[in-house]
Amino acid sequence: MFGLFKKKKKTEIEKLQARYTGLxxxxxxxxxxxxxxxxxxxxxxxxxxxxxxxxxxxTT
Known part of the structure; x- marks a missing residue:
């Protein structure tokens, strides 16, 4: 129940995609x-x- 509001950690690919979008x-x-x-x-x-x-x- 306490883990319900925890943030999901971003994967390396998600971090790079966010950086790519910003750039x-x-x-x-x-x-x-x-x-x-x-x-x-x-x-x-x-x-x-x-x-x-x-x-x-x-990863594939």
Whole structure:
């Protein structure tokens, strides 16, 4: 009963997906303001997407 309100711990993939989503939002916001910073955010998001795919392939 006391475990009813405990937060579920996020998996590594869930953490990376949240980070990816945040970076993509930043990328979109910067795309019309600062192109070089926008490109940097996109590259970082793509690296995280590769990590997510790697983790998904390892778990299957």
């Amino acid at each position: 993509m939002k930043e990328w979109h916001a910067l795309s019309s303001i600062n192109r070089s910073e926008s490109d940097s955010k996109y590259e970082e998001a793509e690296n995280i997407a590769k990590q997510i795919e790697k983790l998904k392939n390892e």
